[in-house]
Amino acid sequence: MTSTLKGITLKGSAELVAEFFSFGINSILYQRGIYPPESFTRVTQYDMSLQLTTDGKLKDYLTKVVAQLKEWLFDCTVQKLVLVITCLETNEVLERWQFDIEYGCGRRTKSIKTIQDEIRSVIRQITATVTFLPLLETACAFDLLVYTDKDLMVPEKWEESGPQIIDQSEEVRLRSFTTSIHKVNSMVAYKRTDSA
Amino acid sequence: MVLTLTTTSTTTIRQYTGGLKMDMEDNTTVFSTLKSFNSFISHPEPPKRHSEQPAGSANLQINYKRSMELLDAAERVQSKSQYIQLDQEKKQMELSHKRARFELEKVATDSARDLEREVDRNQDLLGRIKRLEEKVGDAAKNLSEQSGNNKVLRKNFDDLNKKVLERDVRLNTANQMISSLHDEIRELKQTVQNQDCTISTKNLEIQSLQEQLDLQRRRYQEMSQLCQSLQSAQSSCSEHVNKIKELERRLSLQEQDIALVRTMRSEVARVQDLDKEVRRLREDNAYLRESRENSSLLKEEVEGLRRKLERMEKTNEDLVNSELEKERLIEKLQAWENLGQSTGLNIRKPEDLSREVIQIQQREIALKEQNYTLSSRVRSVDRSQSQLQGEASQQRSKALEEQKKRETQDALVRRLQKRVLLLTKERDGMRSILESYDSELSHTDYSPQLSKRLREAEDILQKTQSHHLEMEGQLTKAQEESGTLKLQLQSVELELESVRKQQSSVAESNSGMVIEEVLLLRQKIEDVEGERQRLEEQNNILEMRLERHSLQGDYDPVKTRVLHLKMNPTNVAKQQRQQETEALREEVTRLREHLRSLKDAGPLALQDDPHTGSPGLGLSLPPSQEVLDLRKQMESSEMKNKRLKEVFQRKIQEFRTMCYVLTGYQLDVTTENQYRLSSVYAEQMDDSLLFKKGSSGIMQLMETEFSKTLGEMVALHLHHQKSIPAFLSAVTLDLFSRQTIF
Numbered sequence: 001m002t003s004t005l006k007g008i009t010l011k012g013s014a015e016l017v018a019e020f021f022s023f024g025i026n027s028i029l030y031q032r033g034i035y036p037p038e039s040f041t042r043v044t045q046y047d048m049s050l051q052l053t054t055d056g057k058l059k060d061y062l063t064k065v066v067a068q069l070k071e072w073l074f075d076c077t078v079q080k081l082v083l084v085i086t087c088l089e090t091n092e093v094l095e096r097w098q099f100d101i102e103y104g105c106g107r108r109t110k111s112i113k114t115i116q117d118e119i120r121s122v123i124r125q126i127t128a129t130v131t132f133l134p135l136l137e138t139a140c141a142f143d144l145l146v147y148t149d150k151d152l153m154v155p156e157k158w159e160e161s162g163p164q165i166i167d168q169s170e171e172v173r174l175r176s177f178t179t180s181i182h183k184v185n186s187m188v189a190y191k192r193t194d195s196a
Numbered sequence: 197m198v199l200t201l202t203t204t205s206t207t208t209i210r211q212y213t214g215g216l217k218m219d220m221e222d223n224t225t226v227f228s229t230l231k232s233f234n235s236f237i238s239h240p241e242p243p244k245r246h247s248e249q250p251a252g253s254a255n256l257q258i259n260y261k262r263s264m265e266l267l268d269a270a271e272r273v274q275s276k277s278q279y280i281q282l283d284q285e286k287k288q289m290e291l292s293h294k295r296a297r298f299e300l301e302k303v304a305t306d307s308a309r310d311l312e313r314e315v316d317r318n319q320d321l322l323g324r325i326k327r328l329e330e331k332v333g334d335a336a337k338n339l340s341e342q343s344g345n346n347k348v349l350r351k352n353f354d355d356l357n358k359k360v361l362e363r364d365v366r367l368n369t370a371n372q373m374i375s376s377l378h379d380e381i382r383e384l385k386q387t388v389q390n391q392d393c394t395i396s397t398k399n400l401e402i403q404s405l406q407e408q409l410d411l412q413r414r415r416y417q418e419m420s421q422l423c424q425s426l427q428s429a430q431s432s433c434s435e436h437v438n439k440i441k442e443l444e445r446r447l448s449l450q451e452q453d454i455a456l457v458r459t460m461r462s463e464v465a466r467v468q469d470l471d472k473e474v475r476r477l478r479e480d481n482a483y484l485r486e487s488r489e490n491s492s493l494l495k496e497e498v499e500g501l502r503r504k505l506e507r508m509e510k511t512n513e514d515l516v517n518s519e520l521e522k523e524r525l526i527e528k529l530q531a532w533e534n535l536g537q538s539t540g541l542n543i544r545k546p547e548d549l550s551r552e553v554i555q556i557q558q559r560e561i562a563l564k565e566q567n568y569t570l571s572s573r574v575r576s577v578d579r580s581q582s583q584l585q586g587e588a589s590q591q592r593s594k595a596l597e598e599q600k601k602r603e604t605q606d607a608l609v610r611r612l613q614k615r616v617l618l619l620t621k622e623r624d625g626m627r628s629i630l631e632s633y634d635s636e637l638s639h640t641d642y643s644p645q646l647s648k649r650l651r652e653a654e655d656i657l658q659k660t661q662s663h664h665l666e667m668e669g670q671l672t673k674a675q676e677e678s679g680t681l682k683l684q685l686q687s688v689e690l691e692l693e694s695v696r697k698q699q700s701s702v703a704e705s706n707s708g709m710v711i712e713e714v715l716l717l718r719q720k721i722e723d724v725e726g727e728r729q730r731l732e733e734q735n736n737i738l739e740m741r742l743e744r745h746s747l748q749g750d751y752d753p754v755k756t757r758v759l760h761l762k763m764n765p766t767n768v769a770k771q772q773r774q775q776e777t778e779a780l781r782e783e784v785t786r787l788r789e790h791l792r793s794l795k796d797a798g799p800l801a802l803q804d805d806p807h808t809g810s811p812g813l814g815l816s817l818p819p820s821q822e823v824l825d826l827r828k829q830m831e832s833s834e835m836k837n838k839r840l841k842e843v844f845q846r847k848i849q850e851f852r853t854m855c856y857v858l859t860g861y862q863l864d865v866t867t868e869n870q871y872r873l874s875s876v877y878a879e880q881m882d883d884s885l886l887f888k889k890g891s892s893g894i895m896q897l898m899e900t901e902f903s904k905t906l907g908e909m910v911a912l913h914l915h916h917q918k919s920i921p922a923f924l925s926a927v928t929l930d931l932f933s934r935q936t937i938f
Contacts (some may be wrong), residue, residue, distance in 0.1 A: 027413040037629060057765075057768075058765065061761065061763070061765060064761060065761060078753075079751075079756055080749075080756075082749060082758075084766075086766055088769055088770065088773050091770075096748075096749055098747070098749055100746075103698060125637050140767075141765050141768075141769035141770070142758055143764045143765065143766040143767075144760060144761070144764065145758050145759070145760045146758070146759045146760065147751055147756045147757070147758055148756065148757055148758075149755065149756065149757070149758060150753075150754065150755055150757045152755060152757065154757075154759060157761055157762055158759045158760065158761055158762070159759065159760065159761075159762050159765070160500065160757060160759060161496075161500065161760045162499065162500050162503045162749060162758065162760070163503075163749045163750065163758050164749070165749045165750065166746050166748070168525055168774065169748055171744070171747040171748060173747065187747055189747065189748055189749065
């Protein structure tokens with residue numbers, strides 16, 4: 001996967017980041033209850049146990065998106081990945097998990113272990129943020145949006161969409177991790193509950 | 197001798213008088229005796245005087261006579277004193293008598309009191325005796341009473357004894373009765389035993405009968421079981437019969453179905469046409485779905501475009517705002533650029549400004565340095581001034597001291613001069629004396645001594661003169677020194693004044709030019725700093741906003757694009773939701789139509805169901821027997837209700853008409869607890885009486901127009917007699933009378 005001699009390559013970094021996204025999205029879906037917890041199974045990754053979905057359709061969708069993301073990460077054309085949670089009844093956006101991607105020079109050599117530790121702390125923080133996020137009481141569905149460069153060619157089966165911004169949102173910045181080639185900043189925005 | 201006698205007599209008298217101070221009579225007697233005694237003493241004196249010159253022997257006789265007379269007098273005095281003593285003793289005796297009398301009287305009074313007390317006691321005791329006598333009399337009465345009671349009690353006792361005897365007689369008779377009863381009991385026991393035997397025999401009979409009963413019961417149970425089996429057989433038979441009926445019905449239905457099938461076959465021929473139609477409809481459906489999808493896509497595009505529009509509008513606004521800001525900044529820039537022209541400095545770029553500012557700052561620094569140097573100079577000058585002042589004061593003190601010294605020296609000089617004068621005078625005098633001596637005496641060998649002395653004196657003179665000269669020299673020196681010191685002081689004071697003047701002049705000259713520049717520069721610097729801070733704040737705010745927007749997910753549409761998969765879970769979920777809602781709506785409409793059909797059909801659904809089976813429903817429930825039974829029950833109950841209502845109404849109507857006819861009043865219930873009575877003979881339709889039932893259950897008449905005309909009857913029947921029926925009947929009679937008259 002990665003040449004451990006001199007550090008990370010662009011390809012290896014892209015794979016690491018894509019892997020993080022796939023596990024991160026799975027844990028968000030599990031934590032927020034978008035899919036029933038019975039449809040998840042426990043796996044071990046980054047020295048911790050994470051939940052991975054067993055739903056076939058969902059798995060297909062995620063693999064498609066992650067594969068495309070890997071390509072874009074390799075091309076350094078992707079700027080953000082956003083997981084949007086919408087309420088099905090009212091069609092309004094309730095939560096927005098945004099991952100900003102910044103590109104570095106890759107001079108600093110970082111071992112995979114440190115990168116994995118950083119990823120682990122990010123995922124732990126994602127799990128912890130669930131405590132203060134408002135409950136999703138209605139049936140919700142999620143969508144994955146990718147912010148890319150404008151001059152990119154839109155691949156088949158992909159289409160342009162709006163940014164799905166929440167009105168009256170509260171934003172919380174979470175941890176970030178870097179592979180010295182890619183730096184991923186995470187944040188979560190949720191709709192302000194008017195009762196507060 | 198006479199005198200001693202008189203003294204002794206007087207002393208005795210005084211002793212006696214001293215012992216009798218209480219009695220005035222004794223004193224008077226004493227005084228009287230004294231008077232007589234004094235008169236006696238004085239009497240012989242004149243003869244004494246007359247007989248001074250005769251011879252001494254006649255004197256002795258006279259003296260002897262006198263002494264005898266005196267002795268007599270003394271004896272008299274003694275006797276008088278004894279008399280007085282006796283008087284005194286008598287008086288003492290009287291006193292003691294009196295005292296004894298007092299005491300006796302006291303004792304008498306005491307004894308009288310004792311007597312009185314004894315008398316009182318006697319009386320008390322007499323009283324007690326009387327009371328005791330009375331008590332004795334009472335006790336005697338009681339005794340007599342008690343004896344009477346005793347007699348009565350004895351009589352009672354005798355009666356009781358008699359009664360006891362009678363009771364004994366009765367007891368004996370009772371005992372005889374008891375014995376007879378015991379005999380009877382024995383006989384009864386025998387009969388009881390006989391009866392027990394009969395009972396035992398009867399029990400045996402009962403047991404046998406019970407066994408027979410059990411047998412009968414068993415037979416009964418068998419018979420009942422047989423009955424139940426018969427009943428079950430009967431029910432099964434009835435069930436079979438029902439099944440047969442059902443099967444017959446099904447047969448009939450099947451025959452009907454066969455008929456249907458025949459008709460269906462005829463319709464099948466039409467199927468092909470229907471198929472074509474179906475295909476066409478499906479194509480239309482697919483086309484419609486595609487168009488719907490397209491429309492949804494278009495809608496999404498429209499939404500995206502709208503959002504783009506909004507964003508564009510926002511960017512436009514931002515553009516406008518930024519242009520405005522740009523204009524403002526350009527104005528500011530121009531103002532800044534114009535600064536160069538306004539201040540007259542060669543300023544075209546902010547670098548020039550900064551350079552100018554730096555120059556100004558440098559100038560300021562230089563000026564400050566100058567200022568500091570000047571101030572340091574001033575301080576040094578002050579210090580020197582203070583030092584000089586100190587020195588001046590010291591010099592002044594020194595000068596004062598020198599003056600004092602000089603004065604002392606002057607005084608010394610004067611004294612010395614005086615001494616010198618004196619000395620010279622002395623010398624002159626000495627010289628003159630010497631000369632005189634010399635002149636007087638011979639010209640001997642005193643001249644060398646004189647000349648030595650002269651020389652010594654001259655030496656001394658010279659020394660003194662030289663000393664004087666030295667002193668004068670020192671004085672002059674001291675004077676010179678004080679003069680120089682004064683000059684120095686004056687010069688230093690002049691310097692100080694000049695320095696002060698310089699300082700003030702310097703200060704004035706500096707403040708004029710430099711301070712203005714400095715103030716201007718400071719103001720400029722403050723303005724620039726203020727603007728810088730404002731710009732920094734704005735910058736911070738804008739950066740915060742930018743970050744916030746980027747956190748929220750905003751993006752620059754010129755550089756970035758947002759993509760997602762077409763078949764994403766949200767879309768899928770939305771589609772599913774729509775489908776579910778549509779399906780639910782269809783079901784809802786279907787169920788509503790079915791309900792309506794069921795309601796409309798009602799009892800006819802039994803027969804018409806296969807024919808009226810609404811096309812497209814696909815649900816034809818055969819109405820069950822329970823439903824039919826329930827419907828029949830419902831109808832029957834409804835009929836019953838209707839009939840009961842009619843009957844009640846009829847009865848009520850009858851009752852009311854009879855009440856009206858018989859009592860003459862029609863009763864209406866207007867509102868709860870309010871009853872209106874209208875009479876048969878009422879003159880007008882509205883004439884009516886209102887009665888209200890109060891909370892306590894009492895009927896009260898309410899005010900109406902008609903009741904106002906019946907005030908008298910109300911007062912009489914309701915208030916006095918408190919009877920409503922009487923009132924009502926009075927009203928009917930009154931109305932009837934009015935009717936018959938008119």
